[in-house]
Amino acid sequence: MKEHETDIGNKKAVYAELQDVWVSYYNKWVLKSIYLKCYEGEIVGIVGPNGGGKSTLLKVILGLVRPQKGVVKLFGHRPDKHTRLEVGYLPQISKADRSFPVTALDVVLMGLYNRIGFFKRPGNRSKEVAMEMLSEINMADHAEKPFGILSGGQQQRVHIARALASKPKLLVLDEPSTGVDSVAQEDFYELLVKFRDEMNISVIMVSHDIGVITAHADRIACLNLQIHYHGEPDSCFEPEIMQKVYGKDLNVMVHDSKCATCFKKHEHND
Numbered sequence: 001m002k003e004h005e006t007d008i009g010n011k012k013a014v015y016a017e018l019q020d021v022w023v024s025y026y027n028k029w030v031l032k033s034i035y036l037k038c039y040e041g042e043i044v045g046i047v048g049p050n051g052g053g054k055s056t057l058l059k060v061i062l063g064l065v066r067p068q069k070g071v072v073k074l075f076g077h078r079p080d081k082h083t084r085l086e087v088g089y090l091p092q093i094s095k096a097d098r099s100f101p102v103t104a105l106d107v108v109l110m111g112l113y114n115r116i117g118f119f120k121r122p123g124n125r126s127k128e129v130a131m132e133m134l135s136e137i138n139m140a141d142h143a144e145k146p147f148g149i150l151s152g153g154q155q156q157r158v159h160i161a162r163a164l165a166s167k168p169k170l171l172v173l174d175e176p177s178t179g180v181d182s183v184a185q186e187d188f189y190e191l192l193v194k195f196r197d198e199m200n201i202s203v204i205m206v207s208h209d210i211g212v213i214t215a216h217a218d219r220i221a222c223l224n225l226q227i228h229y230h231g232e233p234d235s236c237f238e239p240e241i242m243q244k245v246y247g248k249d250l251n252v253m254v255h256d257s258k259c260a261t262c263f264k265k266h267e268h269n270d
């Protein structure tokens, strides 16, 4: 078995898999020899410093960034626009996205455009599906409100509904809890656990909040250019792993070993 592979010893399907994946931008490596697996019904958390390659890694899984080297499999195949239909993707969100003049329902309907085609008007059935998703996350009452006036936590729920609208087998979430208070965050992670338990959905999720992610993920990958740890959440607090991921400027505050905040710039990788 390769160094970064962790076999959880069951016969579950592997939804996403990277084998010795290397990615560079402008001749500079941003991902080096990445091995990662996500099984069905599993929540995988990815943590690491700014610029460590987390968003790039998600894009590789989705086939949006092509690695220079290595093998990427999504549901056993090379990722493309067809395999991507089985994935609900929530990209890292900027403030600008949040001021886009659309209703909450419109945002969820965007999650269905892949299936219905961008140039067709969504029919009643699509609207029903979108409303069902909004009900699932307790946001049906807000469907017709402009997205921009919703609170951060409500917007986050709507984004999740959008990612879930096409009934994906896998959710790929890039920092979904940015700008959300801790109560809304807790609700959100509970929602993900519910999706995993009730619908057997898998989740690959990037977060800066090591404490929250270790509390809810089944497995953690610690990434800074390379994967320094891929396994059960508990052991990722080992000082030597933290040191490798966040480097010598590590500033970690740990409360009851479940809550940590890390600040560190990306290590040099020339």
Ligand SMILES: Nc1ncnc2c1ncn2[C@@H]1O[C@H](COP(=O)(O)OP(=O)(O)OP(=O)(O)O)[C@@H](O)[C@H]1O
Binding pocket: 025, 026, 030, 048, 049, 050, 051, 052, 053, 054, 055, 056, 057, 092, 266
């Ligand atoms: N399209 C691109 N072109 C050139 N360089 C890029 C591109 N996208 C990302 N990079 C660089 O690749 C590195 C990894 O970026 P990435 O966005 O994957 O990091 P990240 O871990 O998601 O960071 P953050 O925590 O800040 O979101 C960074 O140095 C970034 O500047």
Ligand SMILES: [Mg+2]
Binding pocket: 054, 055, 056, 092, 174
């Ligand atoms: Mg990112």
